[in-house]
Amino acid sequence: DSGVTQTPKHLITATGQRVTLRCSPRSGDLSVYWYQQSLDQGLQFLIQYYNGEERAKGNILERFSAQQFPDLHSELNLSSLELGDSALYFCASSAHAPASYEQYFGPGTRLTVT
């Protein structure tokens, strides 16, 4: 158990809908990272937050957004969902400020768009 929690575990929704994925980092970790994993693209970095502020952006679509709250949990919002958004979404956290290469991953949310 990495100490990173993610909810929900599974999510099934229809095209065009909006969903919110939630992540709680390990106790004391200030940085949160979001990743998307699909069979053809592998694990892709989406976005990083450090202590409530956006720190780095990767291949995140404009339809996706994220935020980190004062209690350090983070949410990833996916809107106008398309079939191609079906994937595993992982959150990771790290201990060192402002970021660290050693990231600890949550169990993921499996999103299925039908």
Add this chain to the structure above:
Amino acid sequence: TQLLEQSPQFLSIQEGENLTVYCNSSSVFSSLQWYRQEPGEGPVLLVTVVTGGEVKKLKRLTFQFGDARKDSSLHITAAQPGDTGLYLCAGGGSNYKLTFGKGTLLTVNP
């Protein structure tokens, strides 16, 4: 864009055999991490190497970072069924973003 290529993509071996998987790039990385991922779960960090030529051992697993910090290898001695999983390498860039390879899917048959 920094890319990491892992080889082989798939590897199926018998229990007790040795194996090596590779992670290669044309880019220099500040660090290199290896993760193991089991189906339906998140990647689990195995090791971080930061110095060119560095070798780290974790029980039957030996990790090496290339001298030029562009490549890495993972060697497993006497593989066991519990070693089965997806092995991912990840390179750390100057802005702490990790670039992941697509992984090597290892199956160790009893």
